[in-house]
Amino acid sequence: MNLIYKLLVITLATLLSSSFSNAQAVNNVWEGAYTEEQAMNGENLYQEHCSACHGSQMQGIEEAPTLKQGAFIYNWDDLGVDILFQRIRTTMPLDDPRGVSRKIKADILAYLMSENNFPAGKIKLPYQNSRLKRIKWNAQKPADD
Numbered sequence: 001m002n003l004i005y006k007l008l009v010i011t012l013a014t015l016l017s018s019s020f021s022n023a024q025a026v027n028n029v030w031e032g033a034y035t036e037e038q039a040m041n042g043e044n045l046y047q048e049h050c051s052a053c054h055g056s057q058m059q060g061i062e063e064a065p066t067l068k069q070g071a072f073i074y075n076w077d078d079l080g081v082d083i084l085f086q087r088i089r090t091t092m093p094l095d096d097p098r099g100v101s102r103k104i105k106a107d108i109l110a111y112l113m114s115e116n117n118f119p120a121g122k123i124k125l126p127y128q129n130s131r132l133k134r135i136k137w138n139a140q141k142p143a144d145d
């Protein structure tokens with residue numbers, strides 16, 4: 001009985017620590033905040049929902065700005081990814097922000113990250129603010145500690 005109890009505690013502790021380290025693994029967009037597959041899916045969704053205004057290469061058209069490099073990346077510098085996600089969630093597509101689900105927007109944001117040369121990783125970009133907020137959007141790669 002005692003042994004079974006001990007084994008149970010060890011198993012639980014291992015499970016907990018591994019799920020914990022998974023959840024905390026990605027601190028910023030340079031550490032692989034989305035998966036390659038998600039970004040590929042996001043590309044199609046971007047073309048469907050966003051490209052009419054922002055352009056098929058994210059180059060920007062008239063008032064709709066580019067979503068690539070330079071000014072765009074620095075607009076969101078040092079903020080949690082939840083802030084950019086909220087911006088997209090509440091205001092984009094400009095003509096119908098409620099017409100596109102959170103999940104779809106997370107995949108589109110994954111594509112946007114890949115187009116801005118942030119690396120892919122093993123964990124999908126989440127669509128919950130509580131999780132997105134732990135990932136920092138750093139315009140430049142933070143120095144290693």
Ligand code: HEC
Nearest residue numbers: 049050052053063064065072075088092093094095100108
């Ligand atoms: C009907 C046209 C239109 C569509 C469709 C559209 N956008 Fe936009 N978007 C704009 C315009 C215009 C702006 C700038 C003015 C504003 O913010 O309202 C903008 C601004 C943005 C910004 C802020 C850019 C910055 O410099 O920080 C983001 C991010 C964005 N759009 C993402 C998206 C995404 C993702 C989609 C698809 C889900 C999308 N937009 C679809 C017109 C559009």
